[in-house]
Amino acid sequence: MKKKLLIWLLTGMMAVAAPATAFADNTDASLPLDEIQDQTDSQEPEEEEGLSEEELTEEEDLLLEEEEVQESEKEMLEESSAADAPDALSADGARDAVGDPGLTQLEGLDITYNSMTIRWKAADNADKYRVYKKIGNGSYKGIATVDAGVLSYKDTDVDFGGTYTYTVRAIKMEEDTEILGECQPGQKGVVNVEAPKVTVTANNSGTMTIGWNKVAGATGYRVFVKNGSGWKIILSATQGTSYTYSDVIPGQKYTFTVRPYRNIAGSNVWGYYDKTGVTATAKGTAPGLTELENLDITYNSMTISWKEAANADKYRIYRKTGNGSYKGIATVSKSARAYKDTSVQFAGTYTYTVRAIKMNGTKEVLGACQPGMKGVVNVEAPKVEVSCNSYSSMKISWNKVAGADGYRVFLRSGNSWGIIVSDIKTTSCNYNKVVAGRDYTFTVRPYRKADGKTVWGYYDKVGVTQTAAPAAPKVSSVKAVTGALEVSWNKVSGATGYYVYRREAGGSYKKIATVSETTYKDTEALVNTTYFYTVRAYMKVNSTIVEGDVQTGVSGIRKGAVQPALLTLRTDSTYLLYDVTGDGDPDKFRAEPYYGNSLNSYVNIYVDDKKVLTVSDEEESRITTLNYKIQLCTMNNSNNIYLAVTGSSENDSQSVAKLYQYTDGEFKEAANLREQFESNAVRWNRLGSVKIESVEGNQIQTFWNGQLGGTGAMSWRTTFVLKDGKLARNSNISPAVYEDGKENKWTALHSITIYKDALSGDIAFTLPAGEVVKIQRVYARTDINNVYVEVERSNGQKGWMKCPNGDNGYFEESIYVG
Structure with missing residues (x-):
């Protein structure tokens, strides 16, 4: 078979864009408030000398230019040696018999400062692979053939800064003939320093540490933070592999990248970098937003005020003059809520804003701020x-x-x-x-x-x-008169009448009267209470009432008599300091008794030299009164006053025991104390008496001596309560009292029937003769003729004994049996 070199045309070679880009060094480097620069040294808050904004103007080389390879250009792969130019197969179908080698898919091109490594995926039916390289815009040439198990090739025959393109073809061997598979468009790159692998750590101190690996061939590194859509230089050059960035706000996200460079003949050639960058969130406690409240303006100052910001250790005030830039003009303490700026010019325009500062050690963490408040220095508005x-x-x-x-x-x-x-x-x-x-x-x-x-x-x-209304009257006086506070004011021109208002200290004004005169007596004013009065004039205009203004109220106090809650008044004596009528004012009081030889003595009561009451003993013919006792009972802070009158004989038996209250110019009976226990079972003709023991709030406590059937002489206490304007016993049950060494010990003379409850017929037990018990309480009502006493046995069992209407004692200790 005639050997022919089978040459494959590349259907289109596309240059793969290298992962490099240039930093825009003139990217905006501002803070979130894009106009603000910190101009104030914290040690000298009034100093206006500031930091200038960094202009980033350095031009960096774009080492990896985008190259578009025209698909219409088809390049022939040229063999670089005889080994790379095997005999080609004829086109008579020989490849179908052995199986075509598949397309070799490229995976990536790894670049360092002195090498390029092309990587690919395994192709079908491949016995080996051939690597091709193109220098610049030249033609592809095979540079190496590797075994089928090798899927990368490192080319060290490169020059720093050179541009190279690589592709790979699979080879199937048929005896000594190479059958070449198809290849992809080549991957192109520039020999340069590779991109560092960057890490970012958020520190608890509020800083962020950017770290990276040491890159072979790199002379140094530049560190960037993302600023909007561009990058801002935060460290121009370093040979280290970490940098701590402190200009962060806790809780906000920051993105960083690092770009290496290599110095060639005195010039820096910028390497690859991670275009996306690495993002992390800053730790620490961030100060909150400082909300502005007001801008107060005078002809020579401006005062900015603000609300408290969260986590603030101090505040920095910024000012912008005209259309200029913000500058820090002062730093104040965390307790400050306003700053007065006196370094202003009349008619000048100024804008102010404030940022909270949180201290992380010695580092200031700046909070967010609101848009500034703007004003012109001028004379302020009058009130x-x-x-x-x-x-x-x-x-x-x-x-x-x-x-x-x-x-x-x-x-x-x-x-x-x-x-x-x-x-x-x-x-x-x-x-x-x-x-x-x-x-x-x-x-x-x-x-x-x-x-x-x-x-x-x-x-x-x-x-x-x-x-338009009548003028506001001026209260001229508030003075105490008998039984009232009298308010006086000036006459107002055109007024039809006047509204009188009153309030207590800390309260609100309420209208208490409508009058046509210029005086008013407030008879409802309580004693020893301070009141404030004001008056409003009104006039009728056609059918409409037009009300005027009021002036500041005038105070007055109705001072009452100073007296204890319970006071004994001697007969045949005149008293001038005490209130006996209940109007809060001192009265002239005198009690004159008459003790005749017959059984009808009496006492006359005089108030302000007027006889207002006569109390006699004629209702009790068996007792001759030899002594009248007068007691003044003052309840509820002087709001309710009662006069207690009791009359006693030579053996202390009482002929009368009543409470009186002053109403409509005279004393009227409020309670007859004797009637509270008056019955055939309680006898008053011998040793029967009641006395007032104490007065507290709305209660009067009384002490009683009486002769009960069965028990004889007994003592007990009863409390009277003032409710809804009336006095009444607080309970039908009263505790027994043992005085003068008398022991609560009662020995039954004979068997006694004890009931479960007073007034009930249910028997609890029978008390045998000789058993010793205690008597704890007394039960009596004004509507029944029986009195019961509560008996308690030594085992704690209790019940009620009915006191008979007779003279026989039930106990060894009984004396003066009723």
């Missing part, structure tokens, strides 16, 4: 007040504004302002063309003379609105 002199005149007044040479006063008319005073140097004026019931809106604009010109200042564009 205007409008009041009514009368229903036909208004007064416009304002504060004196620093830096102002004068003022102009305006009245709103529709959507525009009309001048009512063109130039005034004082701080108030009157407007006398108002109609009652109509609204009027005023504003005041200051001006300042500067360089011979009038510069108009700020003003309230909304204005202050006032309804």
Whole structure:
């Protein structure tokens, strides 16, 4: 068979783009607030000298230019030696008999500064592979043949900076004939320093460490951080393999890459790099956004204020003059919420913003900031007040504004302002063309003379609105009179009447009266309580009520009598310091008793020299009263006062025990204490008495002695409670009391029936003669004639014993049995 060299045409050779690109060194290198540069040294916050913005202008070589290979160009693979030019098969179908070698698919081209390594996938029916290389724009030439098990070839016959293209063809051997398979378009590259493998570590300190492997052939490295769509240089040159970057904000993501370079004859040739970069999130606690609140302007200063930012250790204030760039002008403490800038020029335009700073060791971590607040240095707006002199005149007044040479006063008319005073140097004026019931809106604009010109200042564009109405009355006095606080004020021209308002300290005003006079007596004012009063005038305009303003309230206090909760008043004595009528004011009080030879003694009660009560013992014919006791019971902080009157005989038996309360000019009975336990089972003719022990809040505690059937003399305590204006016992059950060494010990003389409950017929047990028990409580009601006592055995068993209406004792200890 005639040997022929089978030559395959390449159907199209496409250059593969190399993984290299140039950095745009003039990429914007700004912070998130793109105008701001930190211009202030933290040690000298007032210093305005700043860092200049870095201009990145260095041109870097684009080593890997994109080359487009025209598909119309077909290059012949030339054999470089006799070994590379075997006999070719004829086209008579011989290859079909042995099987074609498949297409060799290229995998990649690895580049270093002194080699290129082409990699491929295994092809079908391959006995070996031939590697082809093209230098620059030349032709392909076979440079090596390798066994079928080898899938890469490293070419060290290259020059640094040279451009080479590689492809591979599979070979099938038929005896001594090579059958060549198809090949892909070559992979092209420039011999250069390879891209480092970059790692990024976020440190707890708030910094980030960029690390990379040492690249063979590299003289040094440049480190970049992604800035928008471009890259910003953060380290121009280093021969190390790591760099710690500190200009980060915790919680934000940052992307870094590293580009090597090789110095050739004094010039840097830039190598490959990772175009995507490596991204990580910065650690640490970031300061929060600083929200701006206000920009206060005067003729010679601007004061920026802000809200507290989270995690702030301090704040930095930035200022922009005109259309310039922001510069840091001050650093203040974490407690500061405002900064006053006095280094301004009148009529100058300034913009301010603030950033919180969190300290990570000695490193400042800057928080985000809001768009700045802008203003022009000028005379500030006056604070205007409008009041009514009368229903036909208004007064416009304002504060004196620093830096102002004068003022102009305006009245709103529709959507525009009309001048009512063109130039005034004082701080108030009157407007006398108002109609009652109509609204009027005023504003005041200051001006300042500067360089011979009038510069108009700020003003309230909304204005202050006032309804034409009667003038505000002025309260002239609040004084205490008998049983009231009297409020007085001046007469207001045109007023139909007046509304009176009252409030307590810390409370709100409430209207308490509508009057036509200029005085009012507040009889509902409590004693020892401070009140504030103000008055509003009103007038009727046709069928409409037009109300005026009010002035600041005037205080007054109705001082009451100072007295204890329970006070004993001697008879035949005059008292001037105590309140006995309940109106809060001291009264003149006197009690005059009469003790006759008969059984009808009495006592007369006088208040302010007027007899208001007579108490006698004539209802109890068996007892002759020899002593009347008067007690003053003051409840609920002087709001309820009762007069207790008791009368006792020579053996301390009581003829009367009542509570009285002053109403409508006289004392009226509020409670008859004797009736609380009055029955055939409680006897008062011998050793029967009740006394007031204490008064606290709305309660009166009483102590009782009585003679019960079965037990004889007993003592107990009962509490009376004031509720809904009435006194009543708090319970039908009262605790027994043992005084003067008397022991709670009762020995049964005979068997006694004990019931489960008072008033019930259910028997609990029978107490045998000789058993010793305790009597703990007394049960009685005003609507029944029986009294029960609670018996407790030594084993804790309890029950109730009915006290008989007789004179027989049930216990050895019984005396004075009822």
